[in-house]
Amino acid sequence: MAIPIITAPTDAATRLAGPLVPLDLGGGGLSAAETCELLEAFGEGSRDPGLGLAAVAHAVLATVPMRAFGTPDQRRHYLPRMASGEWTGAVSLLQTQGASLAPTVNAQRAEKNWILDGTVDLVAGAPAAHHFLVIAADPDGERTAFLVDRDTPGLQVEPTGSGAMPSCLWGRLTVDSCRLGDDAVLGTPRAAAREVEPLLAALDWVFTCAPWIGVMRALLGDAVADARDRHRFGRPLAHSQSVRLDLADMAVQCELAAGMLHRAAAEFDVGTRSGARPSYEHAATTRLFTAAAVRSVTAAAAHLHSADGLAERAHRDAAFFAATGGGGEVLRAVVAASVLELG
Amino acid sequence: MAIPIITAPTDAATRLAGPLVPLDLGGGGLSAAETCELLEAFGEGSRDPGLGLAAVAHAVLATVPMRAFGTPDQRRHYLPRMASGEWTGAVSLLQTQGASLAPTVNAQRAEKNWILDGTVDLVAGAPAAHHFLVIAADPDGERTAFLVDRDTPGLQVEPTGSGAMPSCLWGRLTVDSCRLGDDAVLGTPRAAAREVEPLLAALDWVFTCAPWIGVMRALLGDAVADARDRHRFGRPLAHSQSVRLDLADMAVQCELAAGMLHRAAAEFDVGTRSGARPSYEHAATTRLFTAAAVRSVTAAAAHLHSADGLAERAHRDAAFFAATGGGGEVLRAVVAASVLELG
Amino acid sequence: MLRIDHPRTAHPGIAARAADTDTTGHIPAQNWKELADAGYGALFHSDEDGGSGADSDAQVAAMEALARDCPSTYWSATVSSLLCAKLIATYGDSTHRPLLHALISGRRLAAFGVVETAAGSDAGTYQTTVRPASPPGSAGPAGTGFTITGEKSRITNAPNADLAVVLARRERAAGDDGPDWCLAFVDLHQPGVHRYAIPHMGLRGMPWGGLVFTDALVAEADVIPVPLDELSEGMTWGWLLVSVAAIGIAESALAASVAHAGSRVSFGRPLAHMEGVQAQIALSRAEIDAARLLARRAAAERTAGRPARSLIAMLKIYATEMAVGVTERAVQIHGATGVTAGHEVERLYRDAQMNVIGAFASNRLRELVAENLGLGPAVYAPFDWVRSTGLAQDPVGLNGPSLEGT
């Protein structure tokens, strides 16, 4: 989570902390499309896929479900402080894919309370987070979304290392007989499968692509500069047709992925106006396409040695990006389910 | 270079240190084909592309040019100690591609000596090496191969970090008015372009592939085990057709790359018997094909989390592998030069 | 739920005749009538040019719909009513209004004559020349018109067009310091014109072939000097046309794949339940969407008159190669059915490759994109830099040179 959130709440930090928090709750009041542009620019400027992911985890994955399904009290309690950067919210990337992975947190009803037990790994931003969005399954398999504050008794947060995206601080969450009231439930109890889960999945698929668009542009810019500076066989690389063709393909992939992203993001805005829903198919195809674009752009850039090692880091992080959001197997199944009207 | 060379000279270490050193000089006396098999097994067993490269740098790149072009004195002086693991030889991967990159070391004739000045980066095994194979260019551009001992006055070795292949210890070599006698010349003076350079290029193209064949097999084995253990959508991954198809393609790539390697390696042996020369085209296509196979196999494996992080490391190192040996641009040009009878 | 749907068939009659159009290599007259009735050509042109002024999204949607129905008919109709008509609208004047209307309404058909037999898209090699019908100072009455001589090849509509918009060199009189090149609007129904057809792998219904001009007459008003550079912006209409053809072909191939996967049962289950098939369909869906979104954006820029050369070049590169991949997957999903002559997918597979070849080739366009990225123009040097490096030589074997030849 690091820099953009944890620094003093400058304007820039505030903008990145709460772009999707409405103006009347102290946020940026940006549209989904504008937020994507902001995240693209952040990815390009920071040259750090991990930081970009950290920003998405807090400002989109932890924020939007609360905006969409939160009670007025929940919204008033959390969103202004999340927008200012005072509080950070965190979400596990293993919980943004519905129940395609078996749930690892159990919820038991005990009188007026819920008792949560279990462990969630790969929580983006966990070490610095103030609260967590956690999905837990009933004994009969129905799932509910919870807002769990860091100081809740029974909650433990443990920082974890990660080979990829290290600047998005990672952690593991353990809940041990963690007692929560009904006011900790986000949305309808036992209805996460039709409320928070589809939303989280689509947000993950769409918005995590945005910083990568910026990173790909940075890689392309580096590669162009590199081709003008370096020589091989005594000729500038910029004269090498294979280098030129590769750079052209990198540019094509950037444009295509950006187009996919902008359509999918705009649907979250159309939804806010017309009440129509964003298309999960478009969200999934966006991620499927962008993951492939990122893989091919980072592979093409990987033999360059950019000043700050962006090409190497991006190549490493690209594999992580391609494996999260469900990875190709989940995304292909989801898109196929839509196109084939099966699933 | 690390483990296989620096440990006490056990049988195993000796085998890996000197497979291509003739028996009468204390080596393993293996054929090129047998050496490839040994390196494949080492890659599979060590699960470490960096260590595999370290073994190739010493036992092939530093050894074979000396065996092929060394004077009887040079061979007797160096090869037995290289075979025992007592001495390690090192070569820069920037000097295995002829003059496709501009030479960075200059050689001046001064009476009966040669004076070397310049810097060479990306020297595989430099920190622990006893001597170095260095190519240097005359003022008129003709190139000569030299054997430079570590204790030569004017020689400095500086360890360098590397994002990829860290277990192949890397270094930078600086020669500052380094004075060498004619006995330090390997092969004919001013004839590296037709003697040592084509050999070094072909050895790099062919033999660095061998440990990767083993690494790919290890990745495939891990992936198969993983598919039997893990679940998604409540089903074992082994039941997922997309997983099965991906694993089949990994296996296909392993077989194809191994076939290419074995042809190219065997030609070094045919050469020893018939005097016919190995084909540079076959050497270059082997590397071109294997680099692509490694990229696709590591990309397919990259979303798996093997116990020791092999998948992540291999994915990182694959980019390095694809960029060295000249990278696609040099290899494609070399193959095209052969096929099109141009260049 | 919001879905900006991809276009479905717009001309069921044309779609129903698509297989026959391919087999016979001939576009039925009924197709032309239906397109004229639908006002297809008018969509691309403003009211003042005699069109109906559709916005760019509607234009792309209409193009794709026709490309889905019958790629051959789409190519033939769109080359005439979009590409050629745009060139006439841009470079012609009021005297060309009737001609423009005839193309837009589909009453007349035009071909765009650029490529010659020597070397594809390299204008430097073109020989076709326009010269004054009677050279100034000769015996005949001067200034009454021009003649054109030369051969254009691999031209859509060449075998049956009424008119060709031809790129030609100008033979300039002394003191004429205008451009070296011109566009000539040439009536093809005259004695100095010979045409021939070239049989081709895909888009078989599309007329394709050559035009041989031997002192064919061109009216003075129909020869318009144009700098070559400027013309290249006009050609982007052609790249857009080809790109949308590719997208329509890919969408049809995907639709056929989805239908086949849903109905074909193998090993007791519909193909649609096989993940391998699902993966191919999902990938095709994502790739077609990406191409279409870029096509809409590029068309919006181009229609608004903004420079879109690089964007349309990117589109052409991607969309045409994408469609080859999508039709390939469709053939694989269909199995032997997909290679049976007369099957839609067999036809689409052949059609798709034509778009990669049509207009500028992919690598030529990649060069253009690279230049636009700031890499400078392509710099050619003879390929002679490998051998001097010590590479590209067979090395010695393990034992070095000592044992050679023994």
Added chain:
Amino acid sequence: MLRIDHPRTAHPGIAARAADTDTTGHIPAQNWKELADAGYGALFHSDEDGGSGADSDAQVAAMEALARDCPSTYWSATVSSLLCAKLIATYGDSTHRPLLHALISGRRLAAFGVVETAAGSDAGTYQTTVRPASPPGSAGPAGTGFTITGEKSRITNAPNADLAVVLARRERAAGDDGPDWCLAFVDLHQPGVHRYAIPHMGLRGMPWGGLVFTDALVAEADVIPVPLDELSEGMTWGWLLVSVAAIGIAESALAASVAHAGSRVSFGRPLAHMEGVQAQIALSRAEIDAARLLARRAAAERTAGRPARSLIAMLKIYATEMAVGVTERAVQIHGATGVTAGHEVERLYRDAQMNVIGAFASNRLRELVAENLGLGPAVYAPFDWVRSTGLAQDPVGLNGPSLEGT
């Protein structure tokens, strides 16, 4: 310099007629004569079976050489003299010696009837059945032979073969606990046989179509009970055949590309000097080599009688898809020339795809390889696991459900 060269043309006459063979859809009689004279079919068989017993490298080289010369002729000849003859040699007995010799020498042509119209390679759906000509206990003389009834489709050589090796179900008498399946060697020149041709995209010269048996007669000795499992090892000859076809097609496409690149001048320089073209050629060179080396290895294993099913499956997957890629690059290098009907590259592009489809499809073979890796047999489950997970549902927009429908 040592070069294990890839085969060049072996049958110049057959190569010279390849374009015509494609255009007319008919293999000239002269081709058959030249193959017989060259002893092509004999290479695949041991001396004792009446062959010339070439080693496996020589077999692969001869196959590839013919595939380079004319893929259609190669398919037709090799299905008969390799695949069908191997099945007869393996499952037949001494009474089939004359038949075997006739196929090996090329005097008679055989088809291998496996696939039926319902569902490609899923044997579970096959209906063709062999039953006793006169059921035991009926009025007629028992035990004089069998009849076969059913339809086999998409069969190489079906339209003109003399004989078919047919996979069929056995109608078993009570007490017969032999296999459910048999191979029947069926004479196709008899009244109970109807045949038809299916026009196809590539390999147009190769006869392809269906065989309809209506109580066609089969002699008792020509019905050989075989367990289905066992037969699948025999089919690997077919996969090898297809793989080598793909390699030959790819090599021809590369050779044409190299020749074209060396002679075609664009923008003042031969294509061969363009790095983009060089990259395509280098990649094709590497991929073809990889496939050929695997083919030689697989053939050596198979010829030596060792199990090579998984290896040949890998070869078939890779070689056939590789050839599609190589011919695609060849078309791109050739530009419009490459899609002109009658040009070698246009034909090879269509031919290449047929090999992907022919015999088992790629994903079926990948399943087989996966099983061999230790993943267990394919386990099918209806595709119904996505929706219950909370995925595959349109989410709400930014403002949640409260504003929906407003």
